[in-house]
Amino acid sequence: MALMTILDAVNKTLDEQMSLDEKVVSFGEDAGFEGGVFRATKGLQQKYGKGRSFDTPLAESAIIGGAVGMAVNGLKPVAEIQFSGFVFPAFNQIVTHVARYRNRTKGTYNLPMVIRMPYGGGIRALEHHSESIESLFAHIPGLKVVIPSTPYDTKGLLTAAIKDPDPVIFFEPKRIYRAFKQEVPETEYQVPIGKAKVVKEGKDITVVAWGALVRETEKAIKLLEKENISVELIDLRTIQPYDKETITESVKKTGRFLVVHEAYKSYGPGAELISMVNEKAFLHLEAPPTRLTGFDATIPLPKGEHHFIISPNRIASEIKKVVNF
Amino acid sequence: MLIKKFDPLKKKILEVLDYKGNIVDEKLEPKINDETLIKMYKTMLLGRVADTKALQYQRQGRMLTYAPIKGQEAAQVGVIAALEKDDWMVPAFREMAGMLYKGADLKQLFLYWYGNEEGNKFSKDLKILPISVPIASQINHAAGVAYASKLQELNEVTVAYVGDGGTSHGEFHEGVNFAATNALPLIVIIQNNQWAISTPRSVQTIAETLAQKAVAYGIPGIQVDGNDPLAMYIATKEAKERALKGDGPTIIEALTYRLGPHTTSDDPTIYRSDEELKYWEERDPLIRFKKYMIDKGLWSEELEEKQIEENNNYVNKTFKEVEGTGLIDLDEVFKYNYEIMHKDLEDQINDYKEFLESEGK
Numbered sequence: 001m002a003l004m005t006i007l008d009a010v011n012k013t014l015d016e017q018m019s020l021d022e023k024v025v026s027f028g029e030d031a032g033f034e035g036g037v038f039r040a041t042k043g044l045q046q047k048y049g050k051g052r053s054f055d056t057p058l059a060e061s062a063i064i065g066g067a068v069g070m071a072v073n074g075l076k077p078v079a080e081i082q083f084s085g086f087v088f089p090a091f092n093q094i095v096t097h098v099a100r101y102r103n104r105t106k107g108t109y110n111l112p113m114v115i116r117m118p119y120g121g122g123i124r125a126l127e128h129h130s131e132s133i134e135s136l137f138a139h140i141p142g143l144k145v146v147i148p149s150t151p152y153d154t155k156g157l158l159t160a161a162i163k164d165p166d167p168v169i170f171f172e173p174k175r176i177y178r179a180f181k182q183e184v185p186e187t188e189y190q191v192p193i194g195k196a197k198v199v200k201e202g203k204d205i206t207v208v209a210w211g212a213l214v215r216e217t218e219k220a221i222k223l224l225e226k227e228n229i230s231v232e233l234i235d236l237r238t239i240q241p242y243d244k245e246t247i248t249e250s251v252k253k254t255g256r257f258l259v260v261h262e263a264y265k266s267y268g269p270g271a272e273l274i275s276m277v278n279e280k281a282f283l284h285l286e287a288p289p290t291r292l293t294g295f296d297a298t299i300p301l302p303k304g305e306h307h308f309i310i311s312p313n314r315i316a317s318e319i320k321k322v323v324n325f
Numbered sequence: 326m327l328i329k330k331f332d333p334l335k336k337k338i339l340e341v342l343d344y345k346g347n348i349v350d351e352k353l354e355p356k357i358n359d360e361t362l363i364k365m366y367k368t369m370l371l372g373r374v375a376d377t378k379a380l381q382y383q384r385q386g387r388m389l390t391y392a393p394i395k396g397q398e399a400a401q402v403g404v405i406a407a408l409e410k411d412d413w414m415v416p417a418f419r420e421m422a423g424m425l426y427k428g429a430d431l432k433q434l435f436l437y438w439y440g441n442e443e444g445n446k447f448s449k450d451l452k453i454l455p456i457s458v459p460i461a462s463q464i465n466h467a468a469g470v471a472y473a474s475k476l477q478e479l480n481e482v483t484v485a486y487v488g489d490g491g492t493s494h495g496e497f498h499e500g501v502n503f504a505a506t507n508a509l510p511l512i513v514i515i516q517n518n519q520w521a522i523s524t525p526r527s528v529q530t531i532a533e534t535l536a537q538k539a540v541a542y543g544i545p546g547i548q549v550d551g552n553d554p555l556a557m558y559i560a561t562k563e564a565k566e567r568a569l570k571g572d573g574p575t576i577i578e579a580l581t582y583r584l585g586p587h588t589t590s591d592d593p594t595i596y597r598s599d600e601e602l603k604y605w606e607e608r609d610p611l612i613r614f615k616k617y618m619i620d621k622g623l624w625s626e627e628l629e630e631k632q633i634e635e636n637n638n639y640v641n642k643t644f645k646e647v648e649g650t651g652l653i654d655l656d657e658v659f660k661y662n663y664e665i666m667h668k669d670l671e672d673q674i675n676d677y678k679e680f681l682e683s684e685g686k
């Protein structure tokens with residue numbers, strides 16, 4: 001065991017997987033020599049050489065299109081997109097090829113590849129550095145979308161993603177990259193993709209969150225303790241394919257449902273989760289399933305970002321509304 | 326034609342001033358009037374002072390992430406000085422000195438890095454497009470602007486900026502090719518400052534020069550000493566002439582150097598040597614241009630001292646105003662998403678306002 005941040009966990013996982021499997025390669029803009037702008041790939045080039053850990057030219061579609069070719073030809077690419085806001089030049093590759101390769105070759109070629117990208121707001125960053133765009137990928141058949149919220153899960157999920165025979169979009173919540181440390185095993189283990197985690201059991205309401213908002217929801221739960229509201233908190237961990245059973249079981253027990261996400265509201269992940277809850281647990285509901293989300297407006301630059309931060313107080317207030325419906 | 330004479334494939338580099346400020350070839354010295362020369366120098370100096378201070382403000386926690394321009398002033402001012410008011414400027418994000426020359430307000434330029442969208446709201450008559458962070462995406466916009474100039478028979482050219490890293494991007498290729506196939510009045514300035522964050526120019530392409538990429542598009546490309554404002558000026562003038570004659574786009578590769586960090590979040594000591602930095606510090610565009618201006622009798626140490634003090638005061642005063650703008654109002658965040666806000670968004674805002682009220686805010 002070692003104390004690690006989420007960022008350390010990313011780095012250690014890549015290191016471990018590259019040492020265990022020589023087919024694993026890591027690359028991206030500034031991801032080789034310097035180890036990435038967040039240093040998530042630090043030390044890998046020094047340890048595994050320029051062949052397996054390298055800087056690419058500044059071109060996202062080359063990074064992702066190249067990863068497709070590498071995966072076809074026997075490698076396990078872990079591509080880094082510097083910030084999720086810059087994935088769009090590669091969106092063509094992801095949607096038209098990465099997601100469809102297995103299907104359109106009738107299983108001849110699968111793509112065991114991972115696309116890592118830091119994502120999310122709350123760090124007072126420049127334009128295009130604060131969006132939460134998980135639903136753009138979760139909507140596309142053929143992709144898996146994973147978002148860890150703890151160092152332990154980061155290592156387990158990234159390991160699972162690298163070993164997964166299909167492409168995984170791995171979003172890293174950069175707001176909590178260095179926020180806290182946790183004891184993490186220094187040997188290989190996996191956290192299964194597609195499995196949510198009950199962070200805290202409760203009986204009045206089910207709240208689903210992921211990424212940086214898991215911790216914010218935990219803070220909200222603390223605020224509510226003195227009001228005697230008992231919250232069951234679920235960390236979704238995998239956005240697609242997601243864990244319907246864990247959520248359904250919980251809602252059947254609590255009778256209330258709230259999903260909290262940073263992403264824009266309309267057609268966002270919350271819309272999917274609420275539909276599912278309606279389909280699977282309708283007769284158990286005591287209040288309308290509800291979402292607390294980003295506004296349907298372009299996320300502002302830092303001097304306006306405070307309006308978009310989903311604070312523990314806001315989460316607590318929303319929980320109360322649903323419970324007191 | 327300079328552009329023919331300075332063939333990048335023959336390793337020719339256009340320069341007028343050497344790095345010490347001596348004229349290399351008198352025949353090349355442009356006849357720029359004194360007033361313009363003084364404006365050019367003063368803008369470069371203001372750019373330098375504003376840049377130095379922006380970094381200080383950031384270190385003091387008063388400014389957010391900022392992308393310094395130090396060392397690249399000539400590659401910007403030399404170009405924009407060769408344009409007319411009607412010409413367009415399409416920046417990347419490291420062109421503060423060029424934007425100042427084009428008439429942008431320092432307060433506004435600072436507001437962008439201060440985290441306020443007002444920083445992108447240039448008055449339309451300045452003809453400056455907003456900063457473009459997604460690398461090279463602006464090249465396609467510039468091609469479109471130039472297409473519209475051509476179709477509407479407007480006597481104007483467009484100057485687009487991109488970095489050395491940006492030339493690897495599909496958008497660079499697509500935009501330049503689009504402009505070339507339509508013989509558009511576009512000038513593409515590649516500020517080759519040798520680094521894209523930690524990635525050296527040599528990782529972007531194994532081609533000897535970036536200017537020679539023009540060959541494949543069937544258009545001229547020229548390598549220019551980008552720290553020499555006079556060389557940048559004459560190259561731009563000629564590219565502009567071609568553009569207005571209907572001869573199409575030109576690529577100008579400005580050989581320059583980012584003397585500062587990539588942004589305030591970057592630590593350049595990780596990837597570049599002190600010797601390299603020192604080499605380029607000696608080639609600082611301000612050193613040579615100052616010498617030229619003094620030789621011409623247009624500048625002096627006394628004027629320099631006075632100007633720097635004036636700039637210091639102006640930049641401090643401007644930044645005070647920037648800090649006075651504070652946080653952005655809630656309504657301001659939503660106002661510009663559509664011409665007419667849709668009902669659901671109004672509801673979302675009202676829900677949020679209710680929450681704020683319940684909090685006593």
Ligand SMILES: Cc1ncc(C[n+]2csc(CCOP(=O)(O)OP(=O)(O)O)c2C)c(N)n1
Nearest residue numbers: 086419458459460488489490491520521522
């Ligand atoms: C499409 C895209 N990918 C990645 C980034 C992140 N990024 C910001 S600046 C930069 C390097 C740019 O280098 P260059 O084009 O040489 O310009 P310079 O920063 O040196 O002025 C990168 C990779 C981005 N802004 N846009």
